[in-house]
Amino acid sequence: MILKKDNVERIAETETAIRKLMRQGFEPIGEDAFNKDNKENPDKADKPLEGMTVAELKALAKEKGLEGVSALNKEDLLAVLKDVV
Structure with a gap:
C-alpha cells in the first residue's frame, strides 16, 4: 500500500507498517492492498464491513469519495460507511 503525507510517499506491505504510518499522519493513496485483493479475489468484495480492518475501511471510504476519514x-468508520454503502 502506498501512503502519502505532504510530499512524502511510503510503501507499507504489512498491516503493522500501515498502521504505524497512518498514526504518523500518512494516508493511503492510489491502488491499495484492499483494492488489489478485491481484483484478485472477487469474494473479498463481499466482506462485511465489520470484518474489515481500519485500513480497509479508510480505503473504502476514500474510494466512496468521503473526506476527513x-x-x-473503526466504530466511527463503520457508522459513516453504513450510510454510504
Missing part, C-alpha cells in the same frame, strides 16, 4: 476510529 483519516482520524476516525
Whole structure:
C-alpha cells in the first residue's frame, strides 16, 4: 500500500507498517492492498464491513469519495460507511 503525507510517499506491505504510518499522519493513496485483493479475489468484495480492518475501511471510504476519514476510529468508520454503502 502506498501512503502519502505532504510530499512524502511510503510503501507499507504489512498491516503493522500501515498502521504505524497512518498514526504518523500518512494516508493511503492510489491502488491499495484492499483494492488489489478485491481484483484478485472477487469474494473479498463481499466482506462485511465489520470484518474489515481500519485500513480497509479508510480505503473504502476514500474510494466512496468521503473526506476527513483519516482520524476516525473503526466504530466511527463503520457508522459513516453504513450510510454510504
